Structures are given as C-alpha cells and as structure tokens.
Amino acid sequence: MIMPRDIMTKHFGRIQRIAVLSVSAGSGHVRAAQALQAAARLWYPDVEVIHVDIMELVPKLFRTVYTETYIKMIEQHPALWGYLFERTDREKIDSSLSRLRSTLETINTRKLKNALKEIAPDQIICTHFLPAHLLSRRIEKGKFHKPVWVQVTDYDVHALWLQQGMSGYFAAHGELAWRLSERGIPEESIHVTGIPIMPVFSGSLTRIECSRELGLDPSRKTLLMMSGGAGLGNSAKLAEHLLAMEGDFQIVAMAGSNEKLLKKLSALAVRHPGRLVPVGFVDTIERIMAASDLAITKPGGLTSSECLAMELPMIIVSPIPGQEERNADFLLEHGVALKACDVNALAWRVQLLLTEPDRLDRMREKARLIGRPNAARAVLDTVLGR
Numbered sequence: 001m002i003m004p005r006d007i008m009t010k011h012f013g014r015i016q017r018i019a020v021l022s023v024s025a026g027s028g029h030v031r032a033a034q035a036l037q038a039a040a041r042l043w044y045p046d047v048e049v050i051h052v053d054i055m056e057l058v059p060k061l062f063r064t065v066y067t068e069t070y071i072k073m074i075e076q077h078p079a080l081w082g083y084l085f086e087r088t089d090r091e092k093i094d095s096s097l098s099r100l101r102s103t104l105e106t107i108n109t110r111k112l113k114n115a116l117k118e119i120a121p122d123q124i125i126c127t128h129f130l131p132a133h134l135l136s137r138r139i140e141k142g143k144f145h146k147p148v149w150v151q152v153t154d155y156d157v158h159a160l161w162l163q164q165g166m167s168g169y170f171a172a173h174g175e176l177a178w179r180l181s182e183r184g185i186p187e188e189s190i191h192v193t194g195i196p197i198m199p200v201f202s203g204s205l206t207r208i209e210c211s212r213e214l215g216l217d218p219s220r221k222t223l224l225m226m227s228g229g230a231g232l233g234n235s236a237k238l239a240e241h242l243l244a245m246e247g248d249f250q251i252v253a254m255a256g257s258n259e260k261l262l263k264k265l266s267a268l269a270v271r272h273p274g275r276l277v278p279v280g281f282v283d284t285i286e287r288i289m290a291a292s293d294l295a296i297t298k299p300g301g302l303t304s305s306e307c308l309a310m311e312l313p314m315i316i317v318s319p320i321p322g323q324e325e326r327n328a329d330f331l332l333e334h335g336v337a338l339k340a341c342d343v344n345a346l347a348w349r350v351q352l353l354l355t356e357p358d359r360l361d362r363m364r365e366k367a368r369l370i371g372r373p374n375a376a377r378a379v380l381d382t383v384l385g386r
Contacts, residue, residue, distance in 0.1 A: 015048050016048070018050070018380075019116060020033040020126075021052050021125070021127070021128070021131035022131075023053065023067075025066060025067045025070050026070070027302070028153050031198075032153050036051075036125060036196050038199055039196070039377050039380055044384070052119070054112060055067055058108045062104075078321050081320065085322030089159045091159065102133070102137070105130060105134065122147075123146060123167075123383055124148045125150075129150075129160040129161045129163070132150045135148045136164050139165035148165070148166050149170065149382075150166050150168070150169045151169075151195070151196065151379060152171055152172065152180075152195075153195055153302065155330040156179065156323065157176060157183070158323065159183070168382065169185055170193045171193070172372075173192060173330070177190045177192050191378075191379075194378065197302060197306050197375060197376065198376075199376065199377075200286045201286050201309040202374050210287040210288070214252065216252070217274075220250050221249040221250070222292045222293050223293070223295075224251075224252050224288060225296045226297040235254070235255065236253075236261060236265050237343075238343060238346065239265065241343050242346075249350075250275050250276070250277070251276050252288055252292065253265050253276060254279050256280065256281050257281045262280050286306070289310040295307050296314075298316070299316045304327055304331060305371075305375070309372065309373035313336060314331060314338075315337065315346060317339075317346060334366055334370055336366050336367040338352075
C-alpha cells in the first residue's frame, strides 16, 4: 500500500524526492527508470521517485527525429547506425557537429527547466545521456546545483554518456567501471551496481508453478523466443524452423503488441499442439523466464540484465551494431550466451544445448554469478547514502 504524501511525511519526516529522467528512444532507458521508481515504492517509504520521459516535454518534430528516426535507422539501416555510433564515440567534444547537436537539444528541451522547478527534486538520476548532457551544461554555468547521477544502461559506454559535473556513475560491471575511469570519470564517483530491473526479478519463482500458469510441461525443455531480429526474420518463421527439429522441447514465442505476428504464431501453434505457446503483450515476463531454460533474444541492456537475474542462458540474435554488439561481447566472454548469425546457426546451437544439458547448466551457473537482481536497490542506496 502506498500512503499519501502527507501521511508519509507525518510518519517518516521529510520525504526525499528523486527525479529520474529517461528518454523513450527504445524501451531500455524508460524501463530502468520505472525499475528505480518501483524499487522506491517497495523499499523506501520516505522516498518519492518521479519519472519524467524527456520526450514528453519536447516539440513533436524533435521527438520524431530523436526517437522514431532512431528506431527506423536501426531496423532498416543497421550498418549506417553502426557507423554513426562509432563516429560519434570518437568525436571531439568541441567539434562543429557536437556543438550543433548540443544547441538543437538545448533549444528543444526548454520545458525541462520548468518541469524540474515544479518537481523540486533533491537529487536526479539520468537513465539516458540526453538529460545528463543538458544538466551538465547548466551545472557548468552555475545554474543548477542539485546532485545529478548517471545510470549507464548497457554493458559498455559511449562517449555521449561522459559528462562533467555529475555526482556519480552507475556501471553494470567492473570492466565498465574501469572503462569509465579510463575515459576521464573520477574513480571515486563510479559505482558498480548493475542495471536497474524491476524488483520482481529478485523474487523467488518456481519453475513448476510458472510453467503450469502458461500451460507448459515443466518436465520438458522450454525455449523463450523474445525476438527474431531483423537479420533472421520474424519470430513466426524462426519458431517454424525450430519446430521442424527433432527433440522434446516446447517454445514460448513473444509477440508483444504486434497483433499480426501474434496471429501468425497462433496459426502455427494449431499445427504444433502442445509445442508452441504464443504470448502477446505481458507485464509478467519474469514468470515466463522462470519457466524457461533458454532465451533466444537480442542483447539489449535491460533484457540481458533480466535474463542474468533469472539465471537464464541466452542465444543472441541480430544485435544492433554499436551498443548491442558490445553487450553481446560481454555476454559471450562470460559464458552466459551463444551467438547465432543466421537461422541455421540458431537451430544448430539450440540442438547443441538441448543435447548437452551440462553445458546449459554451466551457462546458468555463470549467469547466477554475474546477475544483479537487486541493482535498483543498490543504486538508490548509493544515491541516498545508505
């Protein structure tokens, strides 16, 4: 039960207010912010976390360019996105392109100043580099004095995340902390916490119970297909290819809000009774992960963190050039994932892991060792000095 603010103040004294700023370019930045908000509601009765998506404060044209164009580029022109990612990672701070981008961002985000004035936060956490950059400029000019923290939402860092005047950085793992230090961030301000995910991923879920909820047989191996990826084709085609393989396994195929894909998967499930379970949009992905033995997925920072928290091995498909490729490198190096370059490679790797259960068990154990299900709480503890 969440108490009204006046009652909380009466019981706990002054309520500390934290603004978490995200950008809805992809879902990961927003999900990290929502995880911090959920953690505060669950564990910190004397803290109020207010989430603000910067894209709700900007003109429509800027929002379209910043979010929709980004998504279309990575879907339709991934090589171009990869080039831009690497180019901007090497770009000098005072380059003409950097100054132009900074000017456009400042002009189009003027409402942020009023939003923060209205919220009056004691501290700020940024789960995207844009608000960190905007506040860094104001801090340098002496126009903003509240502590600002930065949560990096991938397993590597791009130059755009590196800002002056930040109170601290939160890193997914030790190597990322080292890389931040090497790129000029003071070592004492870097904290290895993991990437914030919802508190439900730190709970105790039983495979049998979650399997039965989905109509799955808990005695059979279960594959969770979360994304076909542009490079391998849609989930329906991938599922059909895997279902043609021999083996005693079942597939849970996620369609999200894609109704067309869900219909295709449902039609395929009719032809393979008891082997394929199509799922639309859900907010209980942790229960599906608990029922699964292997995830077939793109390596987004949040999705990867959720899988690790659930000790769920992965087969990586179609990573986006840039941040997802770097995430994939981290997962592969730590032995928690394999990577498939095409549909045939995917089928071979699935067969490999199904016929070598010991290898799958080793991957699960390695995931347990590096997973950080309580990252959101660790971030808030640091910010609050607890």
